[in-house]
Amino acid sequence: MQSNRQKRTNDPEGMRRRVLDKAEESFQARGFHATSLGDVMAAAAVTGGALHHHFPTKKALALAVIEERVAEVVRRTWVEPLRSSASVRAGVRQVFATVADRLERQGFVRGCPLNNLAHELSLADSDFRVRLASIFKEWRSAIADKVRADQQAGGEAGTDPERFAASVVALYSGAMSMAKTAQDSSLLRLCAKELDESAGGVLN
Amino acid sequence: MQSNRQKRTNDPEGMRRRVLDKAEESFQARGFHATSLGDVMAAAAVTGGALHHHFPTKKALALAVIEERVAEVVRRTWVEPLRSSASVRAGVRQVFATVADRLERQGFVRGCPLNNLAHELSLADSDFRVRLASIFKEWRSAIADKVRADQQAGGEAGTDPERFAASVVALYSGAMSMAKTAQDSSLLRLCAKELDESAGGVLN
DNA sequence: TTATGAACAGGACAATCACCCTGTTTTGGA
DNA sequence: TCCAAAACAGGGTGATTGTCCTGTTCATAA
Known part of the structure; x- marks a missing residue:
């Protein structure tokens, strides 16, 4: 955590867009209920905190x-x-x-x-x-x-x-x-x- | 468990039909993924053992x-x-x-x-x-x-x-x-x- | 610079889920 | 009558899930 000291770049719109991209993709390919937020987090490479910040619930994301x-x-x-x-x-x-x-x-x-x-x-x-x-x-x-x-x-x-x-x-x-x-x-x-x-x- | 000593009546076809009835109903009303086997068990009034006996997996039920x-x-x-x-x-x-x-x-x-x-x-x-x-x-x-x-x-x-x-x-x-x-x-x-x-x- | 809130990290949590396992009862043929 | 297999009971289990919580970092205005 200290070696690769890359600065975190806050990019709310970009992160929101990436989440939406992957959520849309997975909702269409697998369906809403078959898609876990873990799937979306992994695909969009975002943490739970970030996802929850932009979309408080799975319903809000949908x-x-x-x-x-x-x-x-x-x-x-x-x-x-x-x-x-x-x-x-x-x-x-x-x-x-x-x-x-x-x-x-x-x-x-x-x-x-x-x-x-x-x-x-x-x-x-x-x-x-x-x-x-x-x-x-x-x-x-x-x-x-x-x-x-x-x-x-x-x-x-x-x-x-x-x-x-x-x-x-x-x-x-x-x-x-x-x-x-x-x-x-x-x-x-x-x-x-x-x-x-x-x-x-x-x-x- | 000892007072109401009603004999168990084995009725494979009937039980299978009741499970199918409730599964169909819930799959249509809520969808496959949104329906839990617990829902079906409760609605059809069957135990997990009975359900699993007739339908080994949820996919088999569907x-x-x-x-x-x-x-x-x-x-x-x-x-x-x-x-x-x-x-x-x-x-x-x-x-x-x-x-x-x-x-x-x-x-x-x-x-x-x-x-x-x-x-x-x-x-x-x-x-x-x-x-x-x-x-x-x-x-x-x-x-x-x-x-x-x-x-x-x-x-x-x-x-x-x-x-x-x-x-x-x-x-x-x-x-x-x-x-x-x-x-x-x-x-x-x-x-x-x-x-x-x-x-x-x-x-x- | 500083301070305030947004943006994000990451782990914890209780609830739920599908499936399995062991044991008991019932059934039907030998 | 006896016994093997089917039919059922019911609890257990590991994995997954959505959500929340406590921190930490970044951006922006004063």
Whole structure:
């Protein structure tokens, strides 16, 4: 303890980020209950004191992962791409394709981050459930808003925005669930194709 | 221990069934990792020795729940109703409606038994994953077979059986996932309606 | 410089967990 | 009737867990 006299550098944001990184990773790979704080401490190379300083309880850590990481993944994967797409249909198709490409490249399916935590934690704690539900809501709203924008531009006649949005989220969530269980990303492409052709025509 | 001298009645099947009942219930309500064997023992009113006699490990208990209970729920809810329905479309619509009715009557959403366990256990253990995947497969096959039967009868032209089956399972799984997180069964009805009207016509 | 609180270290703690072990009772066939 | 195996009882155990506690070090403002 006296030989390697390296000074300790206080880096609250960095340490918090490292903990969140490893917690998110382990929560997704092994689940919340199967992840011990010892696992997180070891992976992030932080002490118990530091972990407890930033996240008083395991629940607080999970809430931070949900609000700061899972929500961000949904925004980055769905909300933002949709905003800059030519149409809902095109945007949705593009997201499905992008995700399927990534899954094929990495060779395994870890599942949808939101659904993974939602299934394990929704019934366990109301605080978890409410926050997870609001992320689902934000996801659906992004799609529904895009439908309405298309309708303002003269397209998507006869499409119910909320119903379409819920169905897209459901289809994606379920397809990813199956892909995870079967470890087969082709199920995602299969469902994407169904969405395309059920449009009833040659929409962009 | 001497006053109430009631004889012990050996009832292996009954005891095994009671354990399975409570294990299934708790696995669904709280999850596998959040359920302790002590919980199951207390709920089923069995001793540690008895539990360990029928299920050597917690994993063995979970495998039994998956194969004897979860698989049965899928068969009872989906496979059998589909077999006796007039058409795929009618059968699928009927299942969605039946489940939604039940959810509204009971007032809360516990989620799809298969998806609940699949999300928590698929990545944890390959034995779990393979068996859960085969239940998904059986589910999809029941739908695809019914599509092919309809096609033999002259209907469902242009419908890809496997693709349609995967999409129905995905839509249902995802809708149930959202309904569970939001504790709102109307999302199930919303997605069911989308499935109806995307059929493109007035099919039976 | 100094002082105050945040940032971090590291061990202790009680509770819980899955599993195992030994012993007893019941069952069914020889 | 007898006996071997199945069925069950119930306590024990080592390992793990989340949390807490007491110190020590760093950063920042006065």
